[in-house]
Amino acid sequence: MNQPPRYYVPHHSIWPIVGSVALGITAFGGATLIHQSTEKVAAEGSYGAPLFYFGLACIAFMMIGWFGTVIKENLQGKVSGLLDRSFRMSMGWFIVSEIMFFAAFFGALFYARIISVPWLAGAGNNLETHLLLWPDFADAWPLFRTPGGSTSEAMGPWGLPFINTVILVTSSATITFAHWGLKKNQRGKLTFWLFLTLALGITFLVLQVVEYKHAFDELGLSLGSGIYGSTFFMLTGFHGAHVTLGSIMLLIMFARVLRGHFTPDNHFAFEATSWYWHFVDVVWLFLFTFVYWF
């Protein structure tokens, strides 16, 4: 038994059950919140909101505790090469699942553009439906006027969206420079480029908020403006949520770098963050192409 085990199997851990309870509370609270704030019972006050935020706080607490434990184990040298490979693979598959999550919304976008909007305007064998339901409806994308008659303007690609594209693509490059710095153990370079990546990420988010404000106030574009607004806000919104998560990850990496964590050959968390960052970047490129541009 002098030899360390081939694979580190942790003993009892409190964090998973904390996470499960927290997720359960968040889901129940979230459903209650959505439910109560939109139904008539709103007047009676909602216990959904406190539950929901309490659940979120518990999730944050769980993540800090869980990741903290893993970091400690890593510093104690319990993470073998094999376990490191497990972490890498699971991060990769997690990103695959995220890609499929976005695929559902892109599927909705393409379905609307290629099938449902043209069909509502009478394409294919749907002329009779068109004449009976909404004879005035004309096929167009972006959809300025829905069959039901609500109107909005579309978000053009070449203002803020293009600037945001440049920002995200640049940040993908800067995080790679940071990674090169880490691999060559040039801490200054690492810190500088990582900070720049984080700053770019936050700039992106700020500009996204400005863009949303512009959409609401000047273009009359909202979640309720038909399928164009629905796909626009769901895709950019979920992408924004992922950039937020990625920025939080970058922030934590930055804090860990300042504390002197990571070595040239042991920095899985940093790499996972950079993979995630590249992933949100690539999703954005698809978004820019199919939501804004064409």
Add this chain to the structure above:
Amino acid sequence: MVAHVETGHAPRNRFIAFASRWLLTTNHKEIGTLYLCLSFGLFFIAGAMAMMMRIELFEPGIQVIDPLIYNQVLTLHGLVMVFGAVMPAFVGLANWMIPLMIGAPDMALPRLNNFSFWILPFAFLILLSSLFMEGGAPNFGWTFYAPLSTTYGPPSTDFFILGVHLMGISSILGAINIIVTIVNLRAPGMTYMKMPLFVWTWFITAFLLIMVMPVLAGCVTMMLTDRHFGTSFFEAAGGGDPVMFQHIFWFFGHPEVYIMILPGFGIASQIIPTFARKKLFGYHSMVYATAAIAFLSFIVWGHHMFTTGMPLFAELFFMYATMLIAVPTGVKVFNWVATMWRGSMTFETPMLFAIGFVMMFTIGGFSGLMLALVPADVQYHDTYFVVAHFHYVLYPGAIFGTMAAVYYWLPKWCGNMYDERLGKIHFWTATFAVNLTFFPMHFTGLAGMPRRIPDYSMQFADFNMVSSVGSWLLGLTQVLFLYIVIKTVRGGEKATDEVWEGAEGLEWTVPSPAPLHTFDTPPVIGDGDHR
């Protein structure tokens, strides 16, 4: 070394010891047991719902259950059986068996494993709590088509949506864990083409889960925003389309039905060679067939929607692609039969269930082939023929597969042999009851009886009475199954390490019952060991 490492700080009392053992565990065997227990419990809950429906359907007319309640029971029966009984049972088997079969010390990410499991009880708590909410539980069927679930869904639909999100998180994390375990923790010498077929089928199933569970999450998210935030994904007045819901749902839903059967294929492929005392016929073709089925499952979703007015080209594409699935599935069935051909067969309970699986799953496969034909499906659509079809692939398929696995591996898990006589009684009565319940549905369906309706026309009365009696008998046989499992866990004839004389594989090299920690040092697999 084997037993309890954490005895250093003795818990104050037995309850705390018990709770901390099961709540905090990171052990794949304990988590596997948890999954199986949860699945067993939910199986009985959803089964009781089926019994309620069969009470109402015993005679034409509305007697016992209000139609609105009937809809809720019908919806929850489907949801709980799919997400609560079948899927967790297979994940539980994967947890128990995959590390044992590939010579791994545990799952690759043990803490994540605990997390994946403990999300589920909360998910089902939320889902089942909807029964007690104002407006009742979801009532739109397990497929929750828009606009039934969006415009017309009861208020509790929001809880259903969040519950589905939790199940999705659990499944995705569990699937990631399984894939990583298989890729990363195989014992030295265990090449991919030496992996037992149960491991192979789960490998592919886990891939399907990662690909489609996020799509389901996206689908219910769009439902949620359509319900409350004014989006128009499934609303034609805004340029969306309720049929789009069906496309997205079935893009998830069709791979999902293979998620619920592929591990069953793996189980049959483990058990039949053992009791035929022959190597599995056509190991390689089994692997390729599984992969082919998984691939095809992504391009056949439209066969659930032949009557929605898809363009002719799409209908033809989905029809031919669906019929193509019969080829790899046929390869599997022929391989199982060829494995038994001239084998030294014995018919212990696991083998009986495995053969029952092959026989009756094939019946479900053939009715599936009938449903794949567009002109025929226009007639069959939304009739009891469809109900007969999918219950034949799920009950004698997925559930008999799980039962075969439980009889096969239970002696390894708890160290005791089950009562062979009771096991055989269980098999024969369950087989009789399953056919009594579901076979008449083919006839009523072909004669046009619509599904999901609590009342029916007089001419279907006889067959429905037969179905109802069959279903109650079927329910009773599962109580017998519960009794057998409890009896075996509590005692009985000691099982040997090998348990079955013809069994091969690493799981039979560890003691019975399997100690808490196995394969801390990996076994080495030689060139000759090939399963």
